[in-house]
Amino acid sequence: MDFAVQVNALVKVYDKKVRALDGVDLDVDHGEAFALLGPNGAGKTTLIRILTTQLRPTAGEAYVFGLNVVRNGSKVRRLISYVPQEMSVWTDISGYENLLIYAKIFGVPQLERAKVIDEALENMGLTNVKNDLVKTYSGGMIRRLEIACAMLIKPKIMFLDEPTIGLDPAARKVVWERLNVFKKEYGVTIFFNTHYMDEADLYADEIAIINQGKVVTRGKSEELKHSLGGEIIVFTLEKTALKPDLVQNIRKLNFVKGIFEDGNLSVLVGDAESTLPNLMNILKSEGASVEKVSITKPTLDDVFLKYVGTRLEEKGRISDVTHMRDMIRKG
Numbered sequence: 001m002d003f004a005v006q007v008n009a010l011v012k013v014y015d016k017k018v019r020a021l022d023g024v025d026l027d028v029d030h031g032e033a034f035a036l037l038g039p040n041g042a043g044k045t046t047l048i049r050i051l052t053t054q055l056r057p058t059a060g061e062a063y064v065f066g067l068n069v070v071r072n073g074s075k076v077r078r079l080i081s082y083v084p085q086e087m088s089v090w091t092d093i094s095g096y097e098n099l100l101i102y103a104k105i106f107g108v109p110q111l112e113r114a115k116v117i118d119e120a121l122e123n124m125g126l127t128n129v130k131n132d133l134v135k136t137y138s139g140g141m142i143r144r145l146e147i148a149c150a151m152l153i154k155p156k157i158m159f160l161d162e163p164t165i166g167l168d169p170a171a172r173k174v175v176w177e178r179l180n181v182f183k184k185e186y187g188v189t190i191f192f193n194t195h196y197m198d199e200a201d202l203y204a205d206e207i208a209i210i211n212q213g214k215v216v217t218r219g220k221s222e223e224l225k226h227s228l229g230g231e232i233i234v235f236t237l238e239k240t241a242l243k244p245d246l247v248q249n250i251r252k253l254n255f256v257k258g259i260f261e262d263g264n265l266s267v268l269v270g271d272a273e274s275t276l277p278n279l280m281n282i283l284k285s286e287g288a289s290v291e292k293v294s295i296t297k298p299t300l301d302d303v304f305l306k307y308v309g310t311r312l313e314e315k316g317r318i319s320d321v322t323h324m325r326d327m328i329r330k331g
Contacts, residue, residue: 002063002065002066003027003028003029003030003063003065004028004029004030004031004032004064004065004156004157004189004191005026005027005028005034005051005062005063005064005157005189005191006026006027006028006062006063006066007024007025007026007027007047007051007060007061007062007063008025008060008061008062009023009024009025009059009060009061010023010024010025010026010047010050010057010059010060010061010062011023011024011057011058011059011060012043012046012050012055012057012058012213013058019213020041020043020046020213021043021046021047021050021057021060021213022043022212022213022214023060023213023214024043024047024060024210024213024214024215025215026047026208026215026218028189028191028206029189029205029206030187030189031183031187031188031189032189032190032205032206033179033180033183033189033190033192033203033204033205033206034189034190034191034192034204034205034206034207034208035192035193035194035199035200035203035204035206035207035208036048036191036192036193036207036208036210037193037194037197037200037207037208037209037210037304037312038193038209038210038211038308039211039308039310039312042210042211042212042213043210043212043213044161044193044210045085045161045193047210048082048159048161048191048193050062050069051064051069051080051159051191052069052076052077052080052082052159053069053070053073053076053077056070057070064076064079064080064157065079065156065157067079078153079155079156079157080155080156080157080158080159081150081151081152081153081155081157081158081159082150082158082159082160082161083146083147083149083150083158083159083160083161083163084161085161085162085165087142087146088146088149089134089142089145089146089149090134091133091134091135091142092133092134092135093133093134094130094131094132094133094134095121095126095129095130095131095132095134095137095145095148096117096121096130096131098134098145098149099117099120099121099130099145099148099149099152100113100117102149102152103116103117103152106152106153108152108153116152117152119151120148120149120151120152121148123148123151123178123181123182124144124145124147124148124151124178125144125174125178126141126144126145126148129141138171139166139167139171140164140167140168140170140171140172140174140175143163143164143167143171143175144174144175144178147160147163147175147178147179151182154186154188155188156188156189157188157189157190157191158179158188158189158190158191158192159191159192160190160191160192160193161192161193162192162193162194162195163175163179163192163194164176164194164196164199165194165195172196172199176199176202176203179203180203192204195312197299197300197301197304197312200221200300201221201299201300204221205220206218206219206220207219207220207221207224207300209303209304209307209308211307211308216307216308217303217307221300224300224303225297225298225299225300225302225303226298227303228257228258228268228298228302228303228306229257229268229270229298230257230268230269230270230271230272230298231268231269231270231271231272231295231296231297231298232260232266232267232268232269232272232295232296232297232298232302233266233267233269233272233275233276233279233293233294233295234264234265234266234267234293234294234295234296235264235265235266235267235279235283235290235292235293236264236290236291236292236293236294237264237265237283237288237289237290237291238288238289238291243286243288245286246282246283246286246288247259247261247265249282249286250265250267250279250282253278253282255269255270255275255278256268256269256275257269257270258306260302260305260306262305262310262311266302266305267279268298268302272295276293276295280293
């Protein structure tokens with residue numbers, strides 16, 4: 001059976017010099033929620049735009065349900081829906097009117113439009129506000145309306161580019177509750193990228209991390225976390241205490257499985273209780289002042305840090321998008 005998505009050695013080069021994708025191989029099973037994580041500029045949106053037939057790859061091939069996205073673009077578009085980061089609804093008309101416009105664009109037969117629109121509104125919990133102007137909606141309601149528009153044709157796969165960007169945790173939860181109901185009821189595959197690590201952890205069946213145009217690891221969330229093994233001791237040090245020589249000396253210790261630097265010193269070990277005294281002695285001997293120590297199990301954020309070398313930055317990109325969407329809504 002064909003995968004919902006299959007990507008082979010995919011390359012995308014912009015202006016003959018910027019290599020946005022650099023030999024991506026990927027497959028996604030039918031009916032699963034698949035999350036793509038990566039820093040800004042890693043190639044996430046480029047990959048989604050190739051899979052949704054908006055861009056042509058420079059090399060390699062991509063398939064959606066066995067259909068080549070270049071050679072069979074028109075057939076692919078009948079099977080998919082896409083929700084971009086950018087605002088994709090009109091704010092000076094009602095929610096119902098937005099859905100009516102999309103129903104016409106998608107070619108929903110006239111006699112079926114009212115039923116299809118009502119189902120989409122109900123699926124995303126917007127029935128009570130369907131006749132209100134979209135500019136009166138909250139950010140979460142607007143995002144649900146955009147996803148409702150994508151639900152109109154009951155796609156086989158939904159591509160969601162930052163589906164809950166800028167929403168508060170409660171609004172994000174509502175969006176995903178609605179998406180999961182839709183996914184289970186219609187067997188829809190959901191392919192999404194996100195800046196929210198907890199979102200991928202909670203809602204993705206499979207996760208891939210992409211960096212500099214390459215998929216660097218993939219698996220289920222628990223598998224990825226388990227792959228690090230052991231426990232992480234996080235030392236909060238005075239700013240001047242984290243010296244390169246100190247880090248290198250700790251890295252050489254046979255019980256240290258990894259070190260992450262992100263403002264703090266995070267040391268991956270097999271057993272924190274037995275190794276903490278040794279690490280404290282080394283820090284003390286090096287004159288490093290420890291302000292705080294905490295012990296945790298590896299998280300998805302730690303996995304990301306290991307493979308990408310930095311934490312996934314949320315604040316800058318999310319605030320930019322939120323501000324842009326708010327400005328559009330307010331006119």
